[in-house]
Amino acid sequence: MGRLQVERLQKVMAQAGIASRRRCEELIAEGAVRVNGRLVTQPGTKVNAMQDRIQVHGKTINQTKKKIYILMYKPRGYVTTLHDPQNRKTIADLLNNIKERVYPVGRLDYDSEGLLLVTNDGELTHALTHPSHEVKKTYLVTVSGVPSKEALEQMAGGLDLEDGPTSPAQVELVDVLQDRSLLEITIHEGRNRQVRRMFEKIGHPVLRLKRIKLGPLNLKGIRPGRYRFLNNKEIRELKKQAGLLIPKHVSSGKIKQKLNPKIRRA
Known part of the structure; x- marks a missing residue:
């Protein structure tokens, strides 16, 4: 017999594939969720994931759904x-x-x-x-103009945006062709249009953006x-x-910041 799976309602809903945990909290607060026929509007309500019947907009969720x-x-x-x-x-x-x-x-x-x-x-x-889990995301970014070394160092150290300062980033100038530059930048935050806003802050608007890595x-x-x-x-x-599994071997190494531009002009 497995042990009872008593967890917060929004977590059970998210694990069942209803939506992100934040959106599940909103659904609960909006009155869209019932547990065993009873309306629940308080996020954080504890439920038995294996026994309770949970309905969202009248539809019972499948808690054994295959994860893809x-x-x-x-x-x-x-x-x-x-x-x-x-x-x-x-x-x-x-x-x-x-x-x-x-x-x-x-x-x-x-x-x-x-x-x-x-x-x-x-x-x-x-x-x-x-x-808090600092999962890294890496982008190839084409920007207008050629950022100075000082501007890239400022970006690497963190910029003050309208929604607060950014965390330090890894940034590398990859190439320069005429009036535009190709850079690689790695961040672990996920704010709205963050990379674009960071380059706008240093005066070099983004012309093209491509995410090439996630963790x-x-x-x-x-x-x-x-x-x-x-x-x-x-x-x-x-x-x-993402912090959901404990690694067997923990490395003490740390990725070093790359800021050694190699510029090839057309």
Whole structure:
């Protein structure tokens, strides 16, 4: 006999693939959730994940739903939602033959492209998007003009944006061609349009943005608009970096900040 799974209601809902944990809290507060027929509006209510009947908008959730993990290469011109009131193309249009209800981990702007994780594992989504776990995200960014070494050092140390200071970043000037530059930047925060706002702050607007890494994941072998399922090794490593698994071997090494521009002018 397994031990009783008594957990917070929003966590159980997220694990069942209803939505992110934050959105589940909102659904509870909105009066959309019943437990054993009783309306529950208080997030944090404890439930028995194995015995209680939980309904969202009148539909009983399936708490034994198979977890799926999809790595997608989102092209530009798609919104990172499953439905769009403006009738723009969404990532749902790219998820052929996926019957499970899944949702994206974080967002990429309409004009941005690159690596996007899509899953029905709400617990992992919460962990990956929580800044305390410091899961790194790396972007290739084309900007207008050529940032100075001083500007890049300022970015690496942290910038004051309208919603507060950013954490230190890793930034490298990769190439310079005429009036634009290619840079690689790694951050662990997930604020709205953060990378674009950081480059605007130093006076070099973003012309093109592509996410190339998320934790241990990269875009190797995936073309724009395509996706693949993660293998067990990748899932385990992702959960480890998100703080959901305790690593067997903990390295004391630390990634050093890269700020040694190698400039090739056209």
